[in-house]
Amino acid sequence: MFTGLIEATGSVERLERTATGIKVVVASSLAEGLTLGESIAVNGVCLTVVARDERTMTADISPETARVTTLDELSVGAPVNLERSLQVGARLGGHFVLGHVDGIATVAAIVQEGESYRVTVEYPPALRPYLVPKGSITVDGVSLTVAALSEDRFDVQIIPFTWMHTTFAGYRPGTTVNLECDILGKYAVGAMQARAAAVPSTPDASQSKPGSQDA
Secondary structure (H helix, E strand, O other): OOOEEEEEEEEEEEEEOOOOOOEEEEEEHHOOOHOOOOEEEEEOEEEEEEOOOEEEEEEEOOOOHHHHHHHHOOOOEEEEEEEEEOOOOOOOOOOOOOOOOOOOEEEEEEEEEEOOEEEEOOOOHHHHHOOOOOOOEOOEEEEEEEEEOOOOOEEEEEOHHHHHHHHHOOOOOOOOOEEOHHHHHHHHHHHHHHHHHOOOOOOOOOOOOOOOOOO
């Protein structure tokens, strides 16, 4: 479980592609404080720390994770957003984030507004039921608020601090990003869909009622 508040950015130091996936080594100031086996969100994807030293951490990316996230596009030197898992009793400053990516989206436009930036993201149609204006969305692990919403795009506003302390400053139109919708919204939609599927269909009013007969 995460909050979407990025603790640090890291830099991909090494990538090793194997028959079982990708082994990624990331240099970061967080590395020294990590423990083997703990979870860490890398660009919004929950991974497991399998090795570490004073300056780097290593994680395995499974073939499935590579297929459904942007981690398959990583290259040596690429910056990544990092967040350690939420501790019990800690303040929840963002929203509940699982690190389970719902889809890959594309940055469509970036417009500077004063000192902030409005970023327009083109998202997969399948995610439309889980997005609402002023609702929460996670973009590459960053907890953000949907500022505007259409059938295939949404806008988020990036304040200067977030712009400078995450990977957003390096985004350009065409950049692909990981999206995770609000888990509370996904449960609500799932419950409504299950309820709708369980409700029996209403009989056709044109059909004769039980016990009636033609005149």
